[in-house]
Amino acid sequence: MKAAELFAQVADLPPAAAAARFAQAGMPVFPCVPGEKRPLTRRGFHDASSDPAQIRAWWRRWPAANIGVPTGRASGLLVVDVDVHGPVDGRASFDRATAAGLTGGWELLVRTPTGGMHAYYPATPGTEQRSWQAGRAGVDFRGDGGYIIVPPSARTIEGTMALYRVEEVSTGPARTLDAGRLRDFLDPRPEPRPRPDTWQPVGREDAERLARWLDRQDTDRNLKLFWASCRLAEGGVPMADALDAVLAAAKSDFGPREIAATVRSAYRTVRPEPARREAPPVRGESSESRWFGRHSTTGSSPRGRGL
Numbered sequence: 001m002k003a004a005e006l007f008a009q010v011a012d013l014p015p016a017a018a019a020a021r022f023a024q025a026g027m028p029v030f031p032c033v034p035g036e037k038r039p040l041t042r043r044g045f046h047d048a049s050s051d052p053a054q055i056r057a058w059w060r061r062w063p064a065a066n067i068g069v070p071t072g073r074a075s076g077l078l079v080v081d082v083d084v085h086g087p088v089d090g091r092a093s094f095d096r097a098t099a100a101g102l103t104g105g106w107e108l109l110v111r112t113p114t115g116g117m118h119a120y121y122p123a124t125p126g127t128e129q130r131s132w133q134a135g136r137a138g139v140d141f142r143g144d145g146g147y148i149i150v151p152p153s154a155r156t157i158e159g160t161m162a163l164y165r166v167e168e169v170s171t172g173p174a175r176t177l178d179a180g181r182l183r184d185f186l187d188p189r190p191e192p193r194p195r196p197d198t199w200q201p202v203g204r205e206d207a208e209r210l211a212r213w214l215d216r217q218d219t220d221r222n223l224k225l226f227w228a229s230c231r232l233a234e235g236g237v238p239m240a241d242a243l244d245a246v247l248a249a250a251k252s253d254f255g256p257r258e259i260a261a262t263v264r265s266a267y268r269t270v271r272p273e274p275a276r277r278e279a280p281p282v283r284g285e286s287s288e289s290r291w292f293g294r295h296s297t298t299g300s301s302p303r304g305r306g307l
Helices: 003-010 015-024 052-061 090-099 179-186 206-215 221-234 239-249 256-270
Strands: 030-032 066-070 077-082 108-111 117-122 132-134 139-142 147-149 154-157 160-163 165-170
Touching: 003 015, 003 108, 003 117, 003 165, 015 052, 015 066, 030 052, 077 090, 077 147, 090 117, 090 139, 090 179, 132 179, 139 179, 221 239, 221 256, 239 256
Parallel strands: none
Antiparallel strands: 030 066, 066 147, 077 117, 077 139, 108 117, 108 165, 132 139, 154 160
């Protein structure tokens, strides 16, 4: 069943009945705090289930709970989350990406309680696309490792309950989204800075040559030491060798403690400790009603607001 058809069926149901209908269709769900986005289960979206007995137990305990759905391969859904926060307007970024041909093919658009938008796409079977955030663009991507709050859930905004609701449905064919291309478009990586070519380390023997080169520099010595230590680290020179050589050749105005700290910092930069990955939080949403009607996909036309 297409996501648009399923969302149409749950639009006017109470949370417990809607959660049961999602599960019946094979879509895993989990309960979140009523009026909020925080999971009520210990492991959050990792606890999501389509087991009818589990769904009944959760919503019997929390009858007003919002409905969370894990994105990516778990549900077959990918979501582009468009936000408006202060000076950051994700609508403009989404418009630019649409003009560039990167965001067409959505199945449906959901208006969020703060006026933003969730654009839903089908996930490619067997393909992982990890969630990411492009804060400066006001656009986030919810794929593997993320989750979304779905209709008919609601949030409390300035003391008033506002619903997640389906705003537009595409009548044309849905297409998968290339999240990597979208991220590169919205948040391009900076070009690598050119490196000085006055010294090129290639192995262990360069540590002493590095020390002699540094000893001849009269300005920006700490910056040059950091750069050169990074090159040694990239070349596989043991940090102990780099420290020994530089400490042996250093002038008195370039103290051992400063040298050691700079070399260690460079090696940590080049060879960082593995960081634990954490599921990014679901962010807020925003927009105005007149904006939705502009976003029918190529080869399809939006259907209005009766869902």
